[in-house]
Amino acid sequence: MSRKFTPKVVTANDLREGCVIYMTETGSWSMHHHEAELIEDEAIAELRLLKALGQGDRIVGAYLADAKPGLKGPEPIHFREVFRTRGPSNYAHGKQEAANV
Amino acid sequence: MYNYSDFDEAFVRTRAAQFRAQVERRLDGSLTEDEFRPLRLMNGVYLQLHAYMLRVAIPYGTLRADQMRQLAHIAETYDKGYGHFTTRQNIQFNWPKLTDIPDIIDALADVQMHAIQTSGNTIRNVTTDAFAGAAADEVADPRPVAELIRQWSTDHAEFQFLPRKFKIAITGSAEDRAVIRAHDVGLELVKRGDEIGFKVLVGGGLGRTPMLAPVIREFLPKADLLPYLEAIVSTYNLMGRRDNKYKARIKITVFENGLDTFRAAVEEEFARIRPAFSGVDQDVLAGIEAQFAPPAFKNTPVEFYEKSLEVDPLFKTWAKQNLAAHKVENHAIVTVSIKEHGATPGDASADQMRLLADLADRYGYGELRISHEQNVVLPHVAKADLPAIHAELLRAGLATANVGLISDIIACPGMDYCALATARAIPVAQEIATHFKALGLEEEIGGIKIKISGCINACGHHHVGHIGILGLDRAGVENYQITLGGDAGPLAAIGERAGPGFAYDEVVPAIERILRAYLAIRADREETFIETFRRLGPAPFKEALYSEARDAA
Numbered sequence: 001m002s003r004k005f006t007p008k009v010v011t012a013n014d015l016r017e018g019c020v021i022y023m024t025e026t027g028s029w030s031m032h033h034h035e036a037e038l039i040e041d042e043a044i045a046e047l048r049l050l051k052a053l054g055q056g057d058r059i060v061g062a063y064l065a066d067a068k069p070g071l072k073g074p075e076p077i078h079f080r081e082v083f084r085t086r087g088p089s090n091y092a093h094g095k096q097e098a099a100n101v
Numbered sequence: 102m103y104n105y106s107d108f109d110e111a112f113v114r115t116r117a118a119q120f121r122a123q124v125e126r127r128l129d130g131s132l133t134e135d136e137f138r139p140l141r142l143m144n145g146v147y148l149q150l151h152a153y154m155l156r157v158a159i160p161y162g163t164l165r166a167d168q169m170r171q172l173a174h175i176a177e178t179y180d181k182g183y184g185h186f187t188t189r190q191n192i193q194f195n196w197p198k199l200t201d202i203p204d205i206i207d208a209l210a211d212v213q214m215h216a217i218q219t220s221g222n223t224i225r226n227v228t229t230d231a232f233a234g235a236a237a238d239e240v241a242d243p244r245p246v247a248e249l250i251r252q253w254s255t256d257h258a259e260f261q262f263l264p265r266k267f268k269i270a271i272t273g274s275a276e277d278r279a280v281i282r283a284h285d286v287g288l289e290l291v292k293r294g295d296e297i298g299f300k301v302l303v304g305g306g307l308g309r310t311p312m313l314a315p316v317i318r319e320f321l322p323k324a325d326l327l328p329y330l331e332a333i334v335s336t337y338n339l340m341g342r343r344d345n346k347y348k349a350r351i352k353i354t355v356f357e358n359g360l361d362t363f364r365a366a367v368e369e370e371f372a373r374i375r376p377a378f379s380g381v382d383q384d385v386l387a388g389i390e391a392q393f394a395p396p397a398f399k400n401t402p403v404e405f406y407e408k409s410l411e412v413d414p415l416f417k418t419w420a421k422q423n424l425a426a427h428k429v430e431n432h433a434i435v436t437v438s439i440k441e442h443g444a445t446p447g448d449a450s451a452d453q454m455r456l457l458a459d460l461a462d463r464y465g466y467g468e469l470r471i472s473h474e475q476n477v478v479l480p481h482v483a484k485a486d487l488p489a490i491h492a493e494l495l496r497a498g499l500a501t502a503n504v505g506l507i508s509d510i511i512a513c514p515g516m517d518y519c520a521l522a523t524a525r526a527i528p529v530a531q532e533i534a535t536h537f538k539a540l541g542l543e544e545e546i547g548g549i550k551i552k553i554s555g556c557i558n559a560c561g562h563h564h565v566g567h568i569g570i571l572g573l574d575r576a577g578v579e580n581y582q583i584t585l586g587g588d589a590g591p592l593a594a595i596g597e598r599a600g601p602g603f604a605y606d607e608v609v610p611a612i613e614r615i616l617r618a619y620l621a622i623r624a625d626r627e628e629t630f631i632e633t634f635r636r637l638g639p640a641p642f643k644e645a646l647y648s649e650a651r652d653a654a
């Protein structure tokens with residue numbers, strides 16, 4: 001029996017700006033993790049990643065990251081992905097800066 | 102100071118224009134990321150966690166005041182108002198947009214700077230002692246040689262695709278402030294009688310397999326340097342492993358083949374190619390040396406400085422901690438700490454950069470240095486001007502008197518920025534600095550070097566910290582390994598692992614236990630942490646670290 005598949009989101013960085021982005025259900029890109037599509041099926045996850053990798057003129061460094069359902073939408077699991085939803089811990093830069101304004 | 106030749110200028114401008122075209126082709130979709138990645142890396146552009154990063158070389162750590170002002174301008178215009186100085190004597194900008202990077206590279210070229218060969222499997226930016234050309238204890242200024250190596254290696258056709266990156270460090274002083282033993286090739290300027298030459302070390306490096314470089318040649322005549330280096334690099338190019346990235350560094354080549362075999366191959370190659378070096382390189386070197394001629398030092402008296410030491414305790418503390426002996430009696434070397442307690446090691450704001458540039462112009466003959474310990478150095482300051490400099494630094498919050506103390510930590514960007522990181526490093530450094538200041542123990546503890554890396558690549562030099570901290574990912578949780586007894590100086594040593602790692606919240610208390618043990622067992626106030634460690638070994642510190650946990654178990 002295969003191990004249970006951990007749900008995924010597709011994440012990348014914006015090609016021009018460099019900021020962290022997530023793929024939504026419609027295939028567009030959002031700045032917010034909770035707006036990402038939570039993919040529960042392994043085969044679909046691979047397909048969605050391929051779709052992302054095909055958008056090389058918009059994004060860079062796409063990959064699948066573990067995620068779990070949350071109140072507002074998908075939430076990250078690993079601390080690295082949690083940091084990517086916020087920004088660095090030494091300044092209020094990155095996404096947490098955008099949240100302040 | 103060194104100025105670009107017309108050749109350098111044309112080369113840097115051409116590369117800037119090429120890169121602008123490459124970025125345009127990436128943005129319009131005609132280059133894929135796979136095609137673009139090596140091109141951007143060759144130009145110092147990385148993709149980090151939250152943004153791109155641009156790494157700019159500061160060859161041999163030397164900056165002119167106008168260059169520092171330009172870095173401030175770039176930080177303000179294209180970044181978030183600051184830059185990050187690294188242990189490799191680079192500056193990194195953490196937030197550039199890809200679309201702005203060609204303009205940044207042009208702005209750098211305007212002040213004769215660039216981001217070329219700060220990455221890739223090439224010969225990297227040669228690093229030196231930040232006190233080069235100023236230190237009282239140096240045999241000769243190592244920077245002309247560093248510049249000669251730069252000219253020889255930049256775009257050297259044979260050496261663009263080495264098995265792995267290649268880092269050279271050079272020191273002019275036995276006091277080794279350039280960590281030459283942890284580099285692929287380390288050079289120390291030495292004297293034999295009246296003749297100046299090099300002690301050559303090869304095969305050092307940190308990272309996954311830390312090794313200290315052994316000496317391959319005790320004395321190499323000055324004129325033999327380039328052919329000898331070329332022989333080393335060629336031998337490595339042939340013998341180095343390309344099958345396994347982790348075994349490709351020269352330290353592994355030297356280790357696996359044995360130093361004697363490696364040396365024999367180098368000497369043979371050296372004998373073969375030496376005749377082809379006609380001595381032109383020595384003419385070039387003489388020309389470079391002339392450009393590094395020291396400034397005309399002022400002849401001001403030192404009485405005012407000495408008086409200030411007597412009457413101003415704040416100034417006295419700063420002078421004790423942040424000054425080093427200059428080769429000219431009435432001058433001093435000033436290390437400006439950019440590590441105020443709680444600040445990010447290595448970060449300087451645009452305002453701070455500008456103030457430092459102004460101080461360099463007014464009091465420091467227009468010269469600045471970046472130290473591998475991530476501070477800014479004014480290498481030549483007349484002692485008479487020190488009280489005035491100190492006053493200005495105080496007003497700007499830059500007079501922190503902590504050089505060499507516990508808060509003067511080297512930390513890599515770790516998981517706050519770096520895409521390769523396994524854990525954070527910066528906040529650990531910040532908390533250690535503020536914690537020991539709050540305890541009031543910083544001065545009591547005295548000289549100690551703590552170094553922190555956010556992954557096994559060891560950019561924070563943790564192996565050679567008196568206390569090293571390595572952040573790892575243990576099953577999805579940050580975990581920190583502590584090493585003890587490392588050293589980066591002439592008595593270089595790789596620290597040994599103390600035992601099981603600590604959770605993020607446990608690191609600062611663990612460091613406190615080590616240091617309280619040190620305070621309790623040191624012979625006297627004069628004995629530093631590393632001296633106590635060398636005398637007693639790791640046992641008492643391990644005991645302090647782990648006994649509580651064992652008792653509880």
Ligand code: HEM
Nearest residue numbers: 187188189283306307308512513514519521558559560561
């Ligand atoms: C944030 C972007 C950075 C990345 C992606 C990066 C990547 C790496 C990698 C992969 C290595 C290991 C290479 C090898 O062993 O072959 C390395 C080594 C090194 N890095 Fe970085 N680094 C970064 C930032 C820094 C910074 C900020 C510093 C200085 C504070 C630094 C200083 C060094 C040094 C000194 C080494 C050599 C360690 C050794 O002797 O093996 N790096 N870096």
Ligand code: SF4
Nearest residue numbers: 513519522555556560
């Ligand atoms: S040590 Fe690791 S985490 Fe730190 S900068 Fe180097 S590669 Fe990044």
